[in-house]
Amino acid sequence: MTVAPTTPYLRVDLDRLRRNVRRAAEWAATHRVALRPHAKTHKSPEIARLQLGSGAVGLTVATLGEAEVLARHGCDDLFVAYPLWVDERAADRLRDLAERATVAIGVDSVEGAARAGRLLAPFAVEVVVEVDSGQHRTGCRPDEAGAVAVAAARAGLRVRGVFTFPGHSYAPDGRAAAAADEARALGTARDALVRDGLEVAVVSGGSTPSWAHLDAGVVTEARPGVYVFGDAQQWELGAMPPESLALTCRATVVSHAGGRTTLDSGSKALGADRAAYATGWGRLLDHPEARIVQLSEHHAVVDLAGEPLPPVGSQVDVVPNHCCAAVNLADGLWVEEYGGLRRWPVAARGRNG
C-alpha cells in the first residue's frame, strides 16, 4: 500500500520504532531485568512480535480484551497488570485464555484474592500482588502485600510476586524520585511475602519516564509501554528526545483565518490528554517551538512562535501528548518503510473490558 490515507492519520517511523525496541531490550539485558512491555500503548500484533522477537519475556496488558486479541495472534505469556474484578464471566474468559497462554492477573486486596481463588483455583492463572508506590490509584500498601499474597495462596492460586506502576514519574523532575519510591515499595512488599513463607519469582515495575532510573537490584521485571513510540509528554519530561519519537499524526493545515494556523488533527485524532506540566495539546515534530494552544474535536490551533505559517493545504507532523490515547482512537497505524506506507491494524483498539 503506497497511497497515503486522508488526514488526520497516525504514522509510524519504523526505523525509530525498531531502534526504541532494540535499545530497551539491550538495556534490560545489560541490567539483567526481564522486559515485559505494556501492549496497551500499541495494541498491535506486529509491534508485539517485534518486542517478543527482541527478547521480551512476554507482554503486559491492561484488560482481558487486550489479552484475548494478543493471544489470538500468538502471544503465549500475558500479564494483566490490573486488579481485575473476577466475576463468573471474567473467570470463564481467563480459563479460555489460560488454555492458550501463561496468564497472570493483578490483585490488590485480601477479598479480591479470596474471590479470584474461589472462581479460578486450581486453574493455571497466577496472581501478582499490586502495591502502591506513590501514584495512589490502586495497589495495597507495601506492608500489606504479604496478607494479600497469603489469602491468594490459601485460596489455591499460585502467587508469582509483586508489582507496581510508579505513575507519579509523570512529573517534571519526578522521574528519579519515582524510581526510588518504586524500589522501596517493591522491596518492602517482596520482604513481606518472604516473611510469610512465599516464594517471590517476580518483582515487577517500570514506567517509561522512570525506566532510566530503575533499581535493578530490586526490580526483576520492567513493564514500560510508551517507550516504543514516545510522545510529547516524554519529550517534555526529558525522558525521550524528539529524534526518537516514532509516532506522529499527519495533519493538514485547513485554515489561516485570523492569521492562525489551524490543523485538522483534533482531539478525536490526538486525544485530549493534557497533563498539568504539558505546554500545550501537542507538539509539531519539525517546529520544536510551536505549541497547540487550542484543541477541539477536529481543530488544532497552533502557535508557531513567530515562524511563517505553513500554507493552507500543506501537511505537518503532530506529536500527540499521549501516544496510548492517540493509538486507541485509530483503527490502523500507517507504517513508513522503503518510502511507502503499510497499514498495521490496531487490533485491540477499544478493548476496555
Add this chain to the structure above:
Amino acid sequence: MTVAPTTPYLRVDLDRLRRNVRRAAEWAATHRVALRPHAKTHKSPEIARLQLGSGAVGLTVATLGEAEVLARHGCDDLFVAYPLWVDERAADRLRDLAERATVAIGVDSVEGAARAGRLLAPFAVEVVVEVDSGQHRTGCRPDEAGAVAVAAARAGLRVRGVFTFPGHSYAPDGRAAAAADEARALGTARDALVRDGLEVAVVSGGSTPSWAHLDAGVVTEARPGVYVFGDAQQWELGAMPPESLALTCRATVVSHAGGRTTLDSGSKALGADRAAYATGWGRLLDHPEARIVQLSEHHAVVDLAGEPLPPVGSQVDVVPNHCCAAVNLADGLWVEEYGGLRRWPVAARGRNG
C-alpha cells in the same frame, strides 16, 4: 439482547434521549428555526433517524467520513460544517456523496472558495461561508464573508449562506454572551453577502450551551449536537440538568486500596477532556457531590465527598465530561429499553477524514 456487556461500556437511557430530541424539535418549531443536529456527537444511524423523524431538516457532520456513513444509512441532506481542504480525492468523494444526498461544505477563505470551485463546479455541492463569532479557531471575519462568498460564486459554486459555531459558549456564564456574539457575527456576514448581491438562504448557528439564548430573529438554522445526550460539561455549565442526561458509562468499582474508590472507567472509555471550568474528569449520576479526581487509561479515582464507598465489584454510572469524545471511543452504545439492552453501532466512529 439482554446480557449486559463487560464494564466499562456506554449506556443510553432511551426515554431521556427521545425527550431531548423531542424538546429540541419543539423549541425549533416554536421559534421557526430549522434544526440540523450535529451528528458528530452520536455517529449513530439510529439516532440520526430519531432526529430526522422528529423534524430535523438534515444533519450536520464534521468530516466527509461521517457524511459517507450517514448517506449510506439513508440521510439525504448533509452539511459538512468544516472548512474542508478540497483536493482531488476530497472532490471525488464529494461528487459521489452528491449523487445520494444534498451536500454542502464550509469555506472560510477566498483561496479555499476558488479552489473548491475549480475542483467541484458545476457539481451540486453548495458552500456555506464560515465566520468567526468569538471562538477563534476557523472562520473568516464577518465583514469578509461577502468576499469569500463572491469568490465561491465566481468559481461556479452555489452559496447557501453563512454559519458559525459559537464555541466560546463553553464557559461559565458565557452562554448568553456567546449567543449575542453569534447573532451579531451572523447578521454582519449575512448583510455583507446581501450587499454583494448574493441571496442568503441559510444563517446557521447554535451550540448546546448557547441554544436557549439563540436569536431567532437572525439565525434561521441551528446545529446543536450534544443536546441528545448531555454530559458533565452541560451539567456544570447549567445548560442541561442531571435528570436529562441520557448517556452514562457503566463502570465497576475495582479497588478500595488506600480507602479510595477506583473505577475501571478510565480515559480510554470516558475521554480525557477536562475544560478549565470542569470540577473533575467526570461525575457520578447518582452521587452528585462525587468527583473523578484522578484519571488514567483504565482507572478513575473518585472522591465521594464523604459518602460511604460502594462495594468493590458493584457498578456505578459515570457521566463523561464530553459525550462526543466518549462515544467516539466506543464501537457500540447499549440502549436501555423495556428493561433490556440493545446495541446500536457507532457507525461513524473514528471517521476523522
